[in-house]
Amino acid sequence: MRITEVEPLVLRLPDVDVTRADGTQDAFLVRIHTDEGIVGLGEADTSPYLARTMVEMPSSHSIARGFRELLVGENPLEIDRLWRQMFLGSYHYGRAGAALHVISAIDIALWDIAGKAAGKPLHELLGGARVGEVRVYASEVMPETPDEVRRIAERIVDEGHTALKLGWGPLGGDLRRDEELARTARDVLGPERELMLDGGMAYTVKSARDLLRRLEDVKLYWLEEPLAADDYGGYRRLSDAVSVRIAAGEADSGIAAFRALVEQGHIDVLQPDLARCGGCTVARQIAALAYERGVEVVPHCFSSGVGVAASLHFVATLDRPTFAEYSVADSPLVGRLLTEQFTFRDGKLTVPSGPGLGVELEQGLLERLRVP
Known part of the structure; x- marks a missing residue:
């Protein structure tokens, strides 16, 4: 099985009250598509627009990579290896904060794929x-x-x-x-x-x-x-x-x-x-x-x-x-x-x-x- 696309989704309510510490007014989701038709779903609780950029952006160099470029063509079932690959590939701008949030969404989606491939619930x-x-x-x-x-x-x-x-x-x-x-x-x-x-x-x-x-x-x-x-x-x-x-x-x-x-x-x-x-x-x-x-x-x-x-x-x-x-x-x-x-x-x-x-x-x- 191979990853064919990493699809970032930015959702936002029509009216957002920025004075409230309320994370339910917008959302960042990711769908990871595979060549076997299995699609994994994940979420990051972060700034959705910033997260989308990290997925879509072209890579600057070996440790400032866009997440889509890092993942397309990879085996989604190799979750631990891909986690380390994403961490090292975003090291220049990441290591914590929003980059780890995006890795979180992708990681959840990879586990979702693994469960669907095995026919088993995530737990x-x-x-x-x-x-x-x-x-x-x-x-x-x-x-x-x-x-x-x-x-x-x-x-x-x-x-x-x-x-x-x-x-x-x-x-x-x-x-x-x-x-x-x-x-x-x-x-x-x-x-x-x-x-x-x-x-x-x-x-x-x-x-x-x-x-x-x-x-x-x-x-x-x-x-x-x-x-x-x-x-x-x-x-x-x-x-x-x-x-x-x-x-x-x-x-x-x-x-x-x-x-x-x-x-x-x-x-x-x-x-x-x-x-x-x-x-x-x-x-x-x-x-x-x-x-x-x-x-x-x-x-x-x-x-x-x-x-x-x-x-x-x-x-x-x-x-x-x-x-x-x-x-x-x-x-x-x-x-x-x-x-x-x-x-x-x-x-x-x-x-x-x-x-x-x-x-x-x-x-x-x-x-x-x-x-x-």
Whole structure:
């Protein structure tokens, strides 16, 4: 089998609010075509226009290659070798950031091809599923007012979710307001549901400690990314000083960053985004690291249904699966981009069982949102 085309897809909603930290307003997908008719699908949570350029661009020299040129003619089943080839071929402009995001999308698509070629779901190729359903936490951007928080929390309770994360938005600007917003969410959720906060890198070590002291009786499941992504010293001081789990990793790519979060930052929950970290190939390394060091792994995913599918397969293979993230943002990229929606029951999503990712794109919506 050989790769015949690497097709980048940029999707964008008609109206984008750039003041919101909301990754469901546009998307970058990739389809990898083969000479046997198998097409693999992947996603990168990144700047879609920049990602498309990295695929389509002509190569400058041996370590500044365009990804299409690197891959056409290759065997898509040689995933590890192609991952290293892409990493080295983009070394001059990559090694992290957007280049690793694009490698993530391509890697997911290659694993999708491998599953389809074998007639097996992705989780079987990744080591086998421990569970057939994955508990998810509903995820939404923190609004400005307690009334808006109450409406979101009431909606997710009515829908049957057992956990809610709210993040970014106004958090970090005023601790009294942060406390009020979090308490409003807890009042609606009750004691039986989990509540997480995503600090959006808006806190200092001292202000994060103060917030957790104020919210001690609110019983947060975790405080996510209150500090800059690579502030390992700050994370260590914070994690060592509080009892609430500290989570981080959504912004990181490559295994070294996650090892630093554990060993230097003393993080309790690693949050690799399969559409950023390096795809399934690096996610497997992160899972092994987490198992060895006894920390939790909960993948970040605030993008399209393609990313959700990859996350579900990954979490199903973990030795100690807890949660996957599931955006409840009102975006067609989350809820309507796939031909079949995920099965949600009792706070859990069923892991897809079809070959590869087990999902297909809804072509009508794809063409309406596609940017030429």
